Each structure stands twice: as structure tokens, then as C-alpha cells.
Amino acid sequence: MPPGVAVCFSSLFIRLVCMAFLTSSDKALWHLALPMIFSNITVPLLGLVDTAVIGHLDSPVYRPVYLGGVAVGATATSFLFMLLLFLRMSTTGLTAQAYGAKNPQALARALVQPLLLALGAGALIALLRTPIIDLALHIVGGSEAVLEQARRFLEIRWLSAPASLANLVLLGWLLGVQYARAPVILLVVGNILNIVLDVWLVMGLHMNVQGAALATVIAEYATLLIGLLMVRNIFKLRGISGEMLKTAWRGNFRRLLALNRDIMLRSLLLQLCFGAITVLGARLGSDIIAVNAVLMTLLTFTAYALDGFAYAVEAHSGQAYGARAGS
Template sequence: MEPAPKPFVVNNRLVLGIAVPMTLAYLSVPLAGLVDTAVIGQLGDAAFIGGIAVGAIILDVIFTTLNFLRSGTTGLVAQAFGANDRKEEQAILVRALLIALVAGLLIILFQVPVTRLGIVAMDVGPNVADATSNYLLVRIWAAPFMLANYALVGWALGVGRSFLVLALQTVLTLTNIVLSLLFVLDFGWGVTGVAAASVIAEMVAFFAFLPFLIPHVSGAQRPSLKRVFEKAGFARLIVVNRDIMIRSFSVLFAFAFFTRQGAALGAVTLAANSVLMHFFLVAGYFLDGFANAAEQLVGRAVGARFPPAFDRAVRLTVVWGFALALSLVGLYFLAGGTLVDMMTTSQDVRETARLYLPWACLTPLAGALAFQMDGVFIGATWSKEMRNMMLASLASFFVLCFVLMPPFGNHGLWAALLVFLGLRGLTLAWRLPVKRQGMETATI
């Protein structure tokens, strides 16, 4: 017998039950990076700090591009969960884990050329290059476990177990912090110790997750190998992941271009923009929680073929997202100057940052709809539209930079960024009614 979808009610408690644990999980991510930098800073060698920073940027390009293993898995699993299809939930997870294993092994196989290419691209001095190489050649061994954890988080979020994601991230962060302190300060391993701590932390988190996973994937609901390797299932996962990867890489490219354009305006402007971008990055950790709620609830509604839950999920997550964004905007306008002073001691950078501070304060509001629409489209696995709207928004960003920067300088650059963030959300919202109508027709 085919599994029967189950209608469900979306309310504020359900939204917050997903969003709050996911927000806490995301906020723990920069904590580990901050501790790593502080620990290495105790050694008194600037090259070590630079090596970790450069290595982190190179890894961000690799792993953020592969983050589709998390978001793509979430949307597909949420739909299977909504359809009450336990076998397909598990089949999707196994497929994602297999892709994670293959991708992780390929990264390890090509670690030397990837490391060299990254160092050349970053154009750093010999001491920083050596520290970066020492860091990456150890850190990159975490790739299979890190990518597998992406898939596990995607599955857990897809079935609505956000507290399990928080537990996984907490284990990962605490293990990383404790081992970094031990390996660097007690054992004297330097950047290699920080890298080794990250590798072991990813492994510990993976194996700590298994006891919670095994009961769910055992018994009569376990899918056959034939179903796991079903061509159509793999094809759908690959197509969704491909489109999300293009979208993620486009976001990275946009912010890299923003940084490059800021650098052309001088070192002080570059530093000020870097400080101000933290306002948006911190806001992103909060807004992502409600975007994750949209992913799970929208995907579940699509799987259950229940439009009322879809509409309610979209409405509530957008309302909560904008409420949070407005709160952050207010906080930034009130305390922005103090926050800038906390992030830099350079008077020139402080004064320049204050000049462009209002733009940075508005980034949460400009990006709120983009975060929520991303969550909706990921949950519904409408990845083609998300990819296309991202590319259109990116093209608009380039045009606006070249039009606005000559007369307005850095003000023009920030204005182009805010329009880019806004267009991402508006273009997806424009496509939403068409896709929603198609969902209702399929239901009927």
C-alpha cells in the first residue's frame, strides 16, 4: 500500500520550535572560529593567525559550495515526511551520505593541488602560505565527515527534529574548542593542532549522531538497495543539489565581488566594509532559523499535498522573519557605533565605518525576504527558479555597481548590495504565486 499523506496545522509554536533551536545551532558556529583565532593568537605569531584566516576562506569556498547536501536533503526529506513515506526519507538520506562520501574522498585525493591553488589565489606572503598549507593539509581530512554531517543535519531538519541539530552542533563546537585548547596550548601543535581539533570534532559529531539515527532507519521501513539506487531518485537529488550549488556559489561570488570593489577604494574603506559586513553576517545567523522553519514546513506541506499548511507556513515564517529583521535594524541603529568600536581600534576605520553604518544597519531588512523565500523554494524543491532568480539578481548587482560607484563611491557599492539582497527576495516572491498554483493543480 502507498503511504497516506497526513494534513497538519502550522502555528507559531511549530515555527518557533524549529527556528529557535536552529538559530542557537548557527550561533555556535562562529564561536568555534573565534576560539581558534584566540588560541592561536596566544602564540604571538601573526602568520599563524593569517594562515588560519586564509585557510578558512579557502574551505568556505569548498564547503559552502557543497552545502547543498544540507539544504537539498532537507527539502526532499521534508516532502517524504509530509507524504508519510518513511522508506523514501531513508533512501534520500543514504543517497546524500553516498554523495558526501564520494565528494569528501575526492577533496582528500586532490588536497595538494586544491591547497596550492587556494594559496596562489589568495596571494599571501611565504610565512602565511606555510601556515595555511600546514592547516589545510590536516583540516581537509575532515571532508567526508563534515559533508556527511551536512546530510545528517538535512535529514534531521527535514523530519522536524531541530533540537537534534542543536545537540549535534553543540557537541561539534564544544569538542572543537576543548581539543583546540589542548592541542595548541598544552601540546604546542600550533595551526596543525587547530586543524586536528576540527577533524576529530567532525568525527565525534558524526558518531554521536548515529545512536539517534539508527532507531529511525531500522525495521520494516528500511528501503531496499534497489530503491536507494533508483535512477529517478538519484537524478532528482542531483538536479536539486546542482541548482542549489549554483545559487550558493553565486552568493559567494557576489560578496567576493563586493570585497574586491571595496578594496579598489582603498585599504581603510576595505577594512570599514569588512567590519560592517559583520552586521549582515550576524543577522544571517538569526534569519536562517526562520528560513529553516520554512524549509521543513513548506516541504512537509508539499509532500502532504496540503495547500493550507503551505500558505500558513509561508505567511508565518515571513512575518517572523521581518519582525526579527526590524528588531535587528533597530538594535544596529542604536548600538552600531559601539559595535564598530568593539571590532576595531583604528580611528580611521572607525570614522569611515560610521560614514557607511546606515547602509549596514539596513541589510537585515533588505535581506529578510530573500532568506525566507530561499527557505520556501528549498522546501518545495523549486530549485530551478531559485537558481534563475539568483542569477538575475547577481547580474543586476554587477550593473548597479558599475552605474552607481563612479558617482557615489562606496555609498553606491552599498546601495547596489542592498538592491541585490532585496531583488533576491522580490523575484522569488514574484514567482511564488505561479508555483503555488501548480502545487494546487497537482493536489486536485
């Protein structure tokens, strides 16, 4: 769904419902939540496109192997990157508090500190990806053919780590300042670009699993560029100067790390559950893991849609807390 259509449709729906049933607080929550629901469901759509494109490759014999390789690679990527989802969550909370307190210096700090953390962690993952991949595939086990395809996928996919983690921070910051349209554009445009590249590289250029990985890498860096342009516009609106950005890395970094530690523990337990499905499926054969890949992709539609409410609540509760603390 194009960004403009998603925003217009969600805005119309909000107006119709709000006129009869909702309070002003409800309206504000839905105004942020509904666009995020529509844009969030494009994220698992990527998994469906990967599955559909890989599943339509010419070789029936190797389809389960390709699907299994992408499933293992996507699960390993999700496990690692979602452990760092605290970058998005903590950024939203701290940004919303600064936004509620109307503190431009704190707004700058809420972006710069986690962004530096994201870029550092992403660069480390990209540089050390080969030994990390070896460890991940050793834990997964199963068919050697599937693991080889997963390795080819991951060697390319994890080159996007700096951009992927930085995008989490940008998304969290834009949500924190309640710029509802920006996250929608980021997610939808990035995902549509990924889908187009997926079809072209996998089916057009016959790059198989490497094509699926490369499509995501290109889309992640393109999304990062768009996100930085949006953030620059917010800087102008919120009075955030270059001098503020230069000193924004300073401050209470321990608070950020302590907050992230607790969220990371939550993410670890959640990802262990999802990862177990792929690991156990891989040990039961190529067909089982291929079927599990389809089922997991369908399951994530509900999860990502409900996250739209979570994002909205984070932003509004943080704003209320910041406004109270600043008063």
C-alpha cells in the same frame, strides 16, 4: 551553551510568547526555528575561538601570520565546503516531502542518495587536497609566510571532508523529519568538542595552526558518529527497514542532481563575495587579513542566527508539499 540548556531555554521562551500572540502554525515554526538559532550561533563561535586562541600565542611577531594563515585556510575551506551546501538544503527539502507524504521508502532514499554523494565528494577532496590547495593559495596570493601557515592548516583540515559533507546530509535529514533536538545536539556538542580540543592542542601542546585544524577534524568525525546513532533511532520510529536502505540508492538520481545544480550556483555566487574579502585582504598584508578575519567572524553570527528561520521554513514547506502530493 549545553544542548539541554539551549533546548529548555528555547522551549520556555516559545511557551511564553505563544500563549498570547502566535497561531498554531507560528508555534510549529518557532518550535523548530528557535533551537536552531541558538545552536547555529555556536558555528561562528568556533571562528572566534580559533582567532582568540591563535591570537594569544606567545610570539607577538608571528601572531598576524598565524591569524592570517587560519583566515586563509578557513576561507578556502568554507568556499569549497559551502559550494556543497546543496547537500544539506536538498536533503532537507526531499526529506520533508517524504515525511509529509508518510513514505518511509522515500525517507530512506532522501538520506542514502545524498549521503553516498557526500562521502564520494569528500573522499575525492581528501585524496586530491594537495593540488587543490596549491591552486587555492595561488589564487589568494600575498605573504609567503601566511600562505605557508594556510597550507599547514589545510593539509590537515581537509582530511575531514568526508565527515564534514556527510554531516551536512545528516543535519538536513534530521531537520526534514522535524526532529528539532537532534540538530541542536549535533551542532552544539560538535562545536564544544572542537573548542576544547582547540585550546588543548593549540595552547597546551603548542601545535599552532595544525592544532586548530586537527581539533576540527576530530570533532567532525565525532559528530558524524553521533549523527548516525540519532538517524538509527529515527529509522526505528519511522519504520525504515534494512531492506529499504539496501535499495534506497536506486531511484531518480537525476532529480537530486538537477536540484543540487541550482542551489550550487546560488552558493557559488555567495561564496565569491566572502572569498573576495580574504583574497583582497591577503594582498594588503598580514595585519589587514588578520583584522578582516575578526570582522568576518563577527558578521557570520547574524547570518547563522537567521539561518535558523531558513531551516524551519524549508522543513515545514517541504512537509506541506509532500502531504498535498501524497493525498
